[in-house]
Amino acid sequence: MIAITAEAMSGALAAGRRNMDIFGVAVIAFLTALGGGTVRDILLGNFPVTWTQHPRYIYMTIAGGLVTIVIARFMRHLHQLFLVLDAIGLVAFTVIGCNVAMNLGYDTVVVVMSGITTGIFGGILRDIMCNRTPQVLRHELYASVSLLVALLYLAMLREGVGENITLLAAFSVGLLIRMAAIRWNVSLPVFSYSQARWE
Amino acid sequence: MIAITAEAMSGALAAGRRNMDIFGVAVIAFLTALGGGTVRDILLGNFPVTWTQHPRYIYMTIAGGLVTIVIARFMRHLHQLFLVLDAIGLVAFTVIGCNVAMNLGYDTVVVVMSGITTGIFGGILRDIMCNRTPQVLRHELYASVSLLVALLYLAMLREGVGENITLLAAFSVGLLIRMAAIRWNVSLPVFSYSQARWE
Amino acid sequence: MIAITAEAMSGALAAGRRNMDIFGVAVIAFLTALGGGTVRDILLGNFPVTWTQHPRYIYMTIAGGLVTIVIARFMRHLHQLFLVLDAIGLVAFTVIGCNVAMNLGYDTVVVVMSGITTGIFGGILRDIMCNRTPQVLRHELYASVSLLVALLYLAMLREGVGENITLLAAFSVGLLIRMAAIRWNVSLPVFSYSQARWE
Numbered sequence: 001m002i003a004i005t006a007e008a009m010s011g012a013l014a015a016g017r018r019n020m021d022i023f024g025v026a027v028i029a030f031l032t033a034l035g036g037g038t039v040r041d042i043l044l045g046n047f048p049v050t051w052t053q054h055p056r057y058i059y060m061t062i063a064g065g066l067v068t069i070v071i072a073r074f075m076r077h078l079h080q081l082f083l084v085l086d087a088i089g090l091v092a093f094t095v096i097g098c099n100v101a102m103n104l105g106y107d108t109v110v111v112v113m114s115g116i117t118t119g120i121f122g123g124i125l126r127d128i129m130c131n132r133t134p135q136v137l138r139h140e141l142y143a144s145v146s147l148l149v150a151l152l153y154l155a156m157l158r159e160g161v162g163e164n165i166t167l168l169a170a171f172s173v174g175l176l177i178r179m180a181a182i183r184w185n186v187s188l189p190v191f192s193y194s195q196a197r198w199e
Numbered sequence: 200m201i202a203i204t205a206e207a208m209s210g211a212l213a214a215g216r217r218n219m220d221i222f223g224v225a226v227i228a229f230l231t232a233l234g235g236g237t238v239r240d241i242l243l244g245n246f247p248v249t250w251t252q253h254p255r256y257i258y259m260t261i262a263g264g265l266v267t268i269v270i271a272r273f274m275r276h277l278h279q280l281f282l283v284l285d286a287i288g289l290v291a292f293t294v295i296g297c298n299v300a301m302n303l304g305y306d307t308v309v310v311v312m313s314g315i316t317t318g319i320f321g322g323i324l325r326d327i328m329c330n331r332t333p334q335v336l337r338h339e340l341y342a343s344v345s346l347l348v349a350l351l352y353l354a355m356l357r358e359g360v361g362e363n364i365t366l367l368a369a370f371s372v373g374l375l376i377r378m379a380a381i382r383w384n385v386s387l388p389v390f391s392y393s394q395a396r397w398e
Numbered sequence: 399m400i401a402i403t404a405e406a407m408s409g410a411l412a413a414g415r416r417n418m419d420i421f422g423v424a425v426i427a428f429l430t431a432l433g434g435g436t437v438r439d440i441l442l443g444n445f446p447v448t449w450t451q452h453p454r455y456i457y458m459t460i461a462g463g464l465v466t467i468v469i470a471r472f473m474r475h476l477h478q479l480f481l482v483l484d485a486i487g488l489v490a491f492t493v494i495g496c497n498v499a500m501n502l503g504y505d506t507v508v509v510v511m512s513g514i515t516t517g518i519f520g521g522i523l524r525d526i527m528c529n530r531t532p533q534v535l536r537h538e539l540y541a542s543v544s545l546l547v548a549l550l551y552l553a554m555l556r557e558g559v560g561e562n563i564t565l566l567a568a569f570s571v572g573l574l575i576r577m578a579a580i581r582w583n584v585s586l587p588v589f590s591y592s593q594a595r596w597e
Binding site for chain 2: 440529532542585586587588
């Protein structure tokens with residue numbers, strides 16, 4: 001719930017930066033919040049796609065997008081809160097994505113990829129629709145947090161640790177690393193390649 | 200038919216603005232015309248995807264794209280006609296999209312989204328492939344017309360109005376609003392958000 | 399194998415041009431190498447998607463991407479080799495794509511499109527993720543080589559020519575045309591359309 005709303009709001013802000021109309025804001029909010037799960041369901045052949053069975057999610061994302069238009073002027077003050085919600089969303093989506101692929105009996109590496117896809121693909125779709133290079137592939141530790149959470153979650157489940165403790169650990173570690181990355185501006189090494197295109 | 204050809208032509212023109220070769224023009228024409236239905240079929244798990252069963256559609260879009268290259272210099276004079284065809288396409292795609300989801304037994308809100316997806320996603324794919332922010336999310340009443348048509352269509356069917364009258368009403372209202380929006384340059388309120396990226 | 403690695407490397411270089419971090423490089427390498435086959439599988443309703451059943455492919459693309467970061471500085475000297483590998487990849491992907499659709503019993507025109515999709519869509523996804531207009535729709539004979547190979551392959555199979563000879567012919571002709579196109583800078587006619595947007 002929290003995850004979906006936070007993602008929808010981040011989508012709405014990105015749409016606002018492109019001067020979209022309120023319909024566009026709703027579409028981008030929806031894609032940002034539910035796009036990751038949709039791509040996952042399609043890749044895993046998990047039909048019907050989750051949100052088509054939960055109309056409530058659809059209303060929530062659209063409402064989240066439209067509310068953002070109204071409260072955008074105060075967002076600066078909600079900055080910290082927003083970042084925490086966004087990080088919670090990232091971890092929650094990753095764990096859900098892992099579970100979906102596990103229940104369908106996929107190989108471990110596919111389970112990890114399913115978690116990451118659910119976690120980060122909403123943001124990627126948002127950036128593609130807003131015509132900019134996906135930020136999650138360039139910035140800070142974001143996608144990497146999703147990877148770490150997925151690995152930790154699976155390792156603990158495999159060791160037979162209880163579901164609750166595993167979830168608690170995944171959320172604590174995920175939030176901690178994400179917050180630390182933002183606080184101290186940590187990021188992965190960047191690969192810069194500027195040679196003229198010869199291929 | 201008309202819808203598909205008009206959409207293919209609009210795709211070809213967008214490809215021409217990016218100096219694509221004739222192969223690229225054919226690809227963009229195809230995606231613009233049949234991309235909306237393809238995205239809908241995939242989201243709804245409606246396999247096999249419609250156009251794979253109707254090779255005729257494929258030829259039509261490619262022909263539409265290539266013909267556009269030849270007649271592009273006269274397009275300025277066909278401006279009005281083209282806009283009408285495009286609006287007919289929007290309404291026709293929306294109605295078809297609603298019907299596909301209804302026949303698969305989806306919830307009403309998913310039926311509406313299926314109609315809109317079929318109506319506008321071809322144009323969104325066209326703009327993504329041509330590396331620009333999707334126009335249908337920014338401009339005039341385009342996506343909103345699709346939403347209105349879908350709602351009107353479903354409401355009339357639910358009230359037990361005959362199929363023919365319902366279709367007539369959907370097309371009349373859809374075309375009228377679309378034409379009025381173009382004529383008087385009506386659009387939804389725009390959400391502009393220009394604060395520095397702090398998230 | 400060769401095809402997948404060459405495509406992954408081309409994806410990694412494109413990611414480097416956008417200053418992505420090593421996670422982003424891995425994602426783009428994966429999408430470039432396996433994106434074409436993924437789009438094909440989804441369009442044809444061919445679930446589970448191929449790479450989910452072959453974790454080896456996943457490791458290969460990620461390894462290919464990361465190795466590219468290390469050897470990028472020498473790529474200039476490997477230029478010729480890289481182009482040949484890339485062309486082999488294009489032909490191999492096209493033939494594989496045709497076979498998948500044929501085995502599912504699709505119409506001939508869909509089989510050809512399946513081959514082309516597998517051949518070129520990885521590069522299209524790479525360019526969309528890197529926020530640039532897809533090069534394969536603008537440049538030299540690339541997509542067209544894929545089309546030619548698909549047509550030749552199907553025609554020879556239909557004539558009852560043996561599988562081995564057909565494959566040999568497809569690779570020879572495909573590589574030859576591709577290399578000739580690069581060497582003499584051949585390309586399809588380009589459609590330039592610069593009129594102001596009035597639609």
